[in-house]
Amino acid sequence: xxxxxxxxxxxxxxxxxxxxxxxxxxxxxxxxxxxxxxxxxxxxxxxxxxxxxxxxxxxxxxxxxxxxxxxxxxxxxxxxxxxxxxxxxxxxxxxxxxxxxxxxxxxxxxxxxxxxxxxxxxxxxxxxxxxxxxxxxxxxxxxxxxxxxxxxxxxxxxxxxxxxxxxxxxxxxxxxxxxxxxxxxxxxxxxxxxxxxxxxxxxxxxxxxxxxxxxxxxxxxxxxxxxxxxxxxxxxxxxxxxxxxxxxxxxxxxxxxxxxxxxxxxxxxxxxxx
Amino acid sequence: xxxxxxxxxxxxxxxxxxxxxxxxxxxxxxxxxxxxxxxxxxxxxxxxxxxxxxxxxxxxxxxxxxxxxxxxxxxxxxxxxxxxxxxxxxxxxxxxxxxxxxxxxxxxxxxxxxxxxxxxxxxxxxxxxxxxxxxxxxxxxxxxxxxxxxxxxxxxxxxxxxxxxxxxxxxxxxxxxxxxxxxxxxxxxxxxxxxxxxxxxxxxxxxxxxxxxxxxxxxxxxxxxxxxxxxxxxxxxxxxxxxxxxxxxxxxxxxxxxxxxxxxxxxxxxxxxx
Numbered sequence: 001x002x003x004x005x006x007x008x009x010x011x012x013x014x015x016x017x018x019x020x021x022x023x024x025x026x027x028x029x030x031x032x033x034x035x036x037x038x039x040x041x042x043x044x045x046x047x048x049x050x051x052x053x054x055x056x057x058x059x060x061x062x063x064x065x066x067x068x069x070x071x072x073x074x075x076x077x078x079x080x081x082x083x084x085x086x087x088x089x090x091x092x093x094x095x096x097x098x099x100x101x102x103x104x105x106x107x108x109x110x111x112x113x114x115x116x117x118x119x120x121x122x123x124x125x126x127x128x129x130x131x132x133x134x135x136x137x138x139x140x141x142x143x144x145x146x147x148x149x150x151x152x153x154x155x156x157x158x159x160x161x162x163x164x165x166x167x168x169x170x171x172x173x174x175x176x177x178x179x180x181x182x183x184x185x186x187x188x189x190x191x192x193x194x195x196x197x198x199x200x201x202x203x204x205x206x207x208x209x210x211x212x213x214x215x216x217x218x219x220x221x222x223x224x225x226x227x228x229x230x231x232x233x234x235x236x237x238x239x240x241x242x243x244x245x246x247x248x249x250x251x252x253x254x255x256x257x258x259x260x261x262x263x264x265x266x267x268x269x270x271x272x273x274x
Numbered sequence: 275x276x277x278x279x280x281x282x283x284x285x286x287x288x289x290x291x292x293x294x295x296x297x298x299x300x301x302x303x304x305x306x307x308x309x310x311x312x313x314x315x316x317x318x319x320x321x322x323x324x325x326x327x328x329x330x331x332x333x334x335x336x337x338x339x340x341x342x343x344x345x346x347x348x349x350x351x352x353x354x355x356x357x358x359x360x361x362x363x364x365x366x367x368x369x370x371x372x373x374x375x376x377x378x379x380x381x382x383x384x385x386x387x388x389x390x391x392x393x394x395x396x397x398x399x400x401x402x403x404x405x406x407x408x409x410x411x412x413x414x415x416x417x418x419x420x421x422x423x424x425x426x427x428x429x430x431x432x433x434x435x436x437x438x439x440x441x442x443x444x445x446x447x448x449x450x451x452x453x454x455x456x457x458x459x460x461x462x463x464x465x466x467x468x469x470x471x472x473x474x475x476x477x478x479x480x481x482x483x484x485x486x487x488x489x490x491x492x493x494x495x496x497x498x499x500x501x502x503x504x505x506x507x508x509x510x511x512x513x514x515x516x517x518x519x520x521x522x523x524x525x526x527x528x529x530x531x532x533x534x535x536x537x538x539x540x541x542x543x544x545x546x547x548x
Contacts, residue, residue, distance in 0.1 A: 168442065174506045183511030191512070209534075214512050215501075215527040222500025223493040229503075230492060232448045237457030238465070238488050253489040260483075261535035 035079045036127030071109040071119075073099040078120050087162035092116075118178050121166050125186040128156055132193050142200035143263060147255045149193070153224040154251040158244070164228045191217040198262075206263025223254050309353045310401030345383040345393075347373040352394050361436035366390075392452050395440050399460040402430055406467050416474035417537060421529045423467070427498040428525040432518070438502045465491040472536075480537025497528050 077098035081090040092113050096103045110116040131152055135145055157164050170178050195213035202210065227234065227242065227250050234240050351372035355364040366387050370377045384390040405426055409419055431438050444452050469487035476484065501508065501516065501524050508514050 165446075168446070168503070171504055171506050172439075172442070176506075176510060179506040179510045183507055187507045187511040209530065211531075212523070212527060214508075214514070215524055216531075218501040218504060218508070218524070219497040219528055219531060221504070222496040222498070224496070225500070226496025227489075227492040229442070230445055230495070232445050232450075232453040233457055233461045234488075234492070236450060236453045237461040240488070249486070250489055250492070253486060254493055256483065257485070257490075257493060257532070257535050261531045 035076050036124060036130075067105070067109060070099070070101050070105050074101055074106060074109060074116060075120055075123060077101075078116060082120075082162035082166075083160075085162075087165035114175075114178070117166060118170075118181060121163070121170065121178075122181055122185045124160050124163050125182055128153075129186045129189050131156075132190060136193055136196065142197045142204070143206075143259060146197050146262070147259055149197075150220060150224065150255045150258055151251040153221065154247060154254055157225055157228045158247045164225055168229065187217070190221075194220070201262050204263070211262070220254070220258060223257070309350050310398060310404075341379070341383060344373070344375050344379050348375055348380060348383060348390060349394055349397060351375075352390060356394075356436035356440075357434075359436075361439035388449075388452070391440060392444075392455060395437070395444065395452075396455055396459045398434050398437050399456055402427075403460045403463050405430075406464060410467055410470065416471045416478070417480075417533060420471050420536070421533055423471075424494060424498065424529040424532055425525040427495065428521060428528055431499055431502045432521045438499055442503065461491070464495075468494070475536050478537070485536070494528070494532060497531070 074095060077095050078090065081094060081098060082088075092103055092106050095116070096106065106113060106116055110119055132149055135149055135152075138145065140148075167182070170182065191213050194216050198207075198211050198213055198216060201207045227246075231242050234242055234246075240246060348369060351369050352364065355368060355372060356362075366377055366380055369390070370380065380387060380390055384393055406423055409423055409426075412419065414422075441456065444456065465487050468490050472481075472485050472487055472490060475481045501520075505516050508516055508520075514520060
């Protein structure tokens with residue numbers, strides 16, 4: 001399609017409302033290929049491990065330094081295997097072989113395989129949150145922010161081809177702890193970001209009706225994810241492939257549909273020009 | 275909410291493009307409570323059974339009358355059990371006990387449990403198609419048709435609380451036969467219905483950009499289904515219940531968002547007044 005992609009955004013975390021869950025480490029780990037670097041942001045296991053705000057002189061309640069490195073290798077290996085298989089099943093033994101780790105380390109670092117998967121999911125959804133938090137701070141019109149955000153949501157499903165399946169599995173299992181973790185990681189903050197943009201749109205006079213930000217969250221995320229969820233219908237119903245070209249067209253479509261609904265479309269201004 | 279629901283629409287099928295798959299039966303079976311009466315429309319098992327257009331004097335290739343009745347009882351029992359359990363697992367033995375049928379009849383009528391589930395899915399998605407085919411024929415403005423259609427899509431997920439889960443299972447399994455059956459049953463016809471409405475909108479001058487009907491299909495169905503798929507986020511993220519009130523507000527929200535995007539909103543005219 002020749003359109004430029006947004007560059008990956010990796011930014012320092014902000015404590016703010018989540019301060020009690022962020023445990024500052026002495027030095028950020030270098031980012032490993034592919035997996036988003038949100039080492040400054042808590043993950044599920046961090047949350048379980050860090051019962052209180054860190055007091056630097058004390059060692060962490062669990063997980064000495066070698067376990068931290070193994071933990072990261074296990075996440076990276078799971079990320080690689082799921083990417084290679086487009087979200088298909090991977091076993092704990094495959095993950096441990098790839099990570100060069102003992103299977104007992106999965107239990108030690110994450111409790112079990114579900115805990116490992118939840119840590120990977122929130123690592124990625126934390127990076128989604130970091131992305132729109134950064135966008136929120138830019139000196140841009142609400143239209144431009146919303147257009148860039150919607151494109152980013154669509155592209156993120158392509159960038160992490162297994163994330164939709166993991167999220168769907170978790171929704172299906174309806175596990176309270178896991179769904180609360182994901183809600184805290186990006187669902188509620190994203191609806192808050194939408195609320196801010198919708199308020200700006202209302203105040204600018206672009207939209208003459210009140211749009212509920214929670215309903216808006218579900219409708220726009222549903223738009224963005226469904227072409228990935230329903231890929232077999234795309235294949236067998238329409239004979240189309242979910243390739244980069246279609247994903248870019250879909251990102252444009254979603255962005256234009258929503259922007260045209262909320263305010264006067266701003267033409268080329270809708271398109272990211274980073 | 276006090277808003278009137280659309281009455282259930284049960285209309286005679288039209289042969290048209292699907293003529294080769296529709297087998298006219300001498301007399302329609304009476305509708306059983308809850309399960310949509312689309313006895314005039316082929317189901318998956320009919321499709322397998324009817325290799326050629328029916329020649330009335332010949333008995334069906336498989337399934338004499340008693341088997342037809344058992345087949346219907348098995349579908350009805352599955353429908354009831356899934357409704358009672360909100361889409362949770364039901365076993366073949368539970369289905370057969372409820373249907374007062376021998377377990378061997380599942381194999382005889384549907385091949386296996388997957389075949390039974392596919393027959394139930396397409397029974398319901400055929401009724402969705404019948405609904406929007408009927409709407410397409412009404413003497414109504416494209417805006418009114420689209421508004422009613424979007425509300426109906428949202429409400430249908432509530433009316434058949436297990437259908438989304440069955441469709442998601444099928445998408446996840448990515449089985450070609452099943453996904454082709456569902457695509458034929460409602461995916462491709464619905465995108466064609468959207469194409470007709472979008473063409474009317476473009477010709478009326480209400481919309482000044484071309485909207486791809488296939489991308490539109492995925493985006494609007496995604497909007498409609500996601501609040502059902504992501505119900506745990508609604509519960510644990512926002513503390514809200516997916517009750518009739520929220521579903522009606524969501525149906526309004528989706529309808530208004532899409533209608534405002536495509537053309538000038540027609541105010542109260544958006545609301546179904548049937």
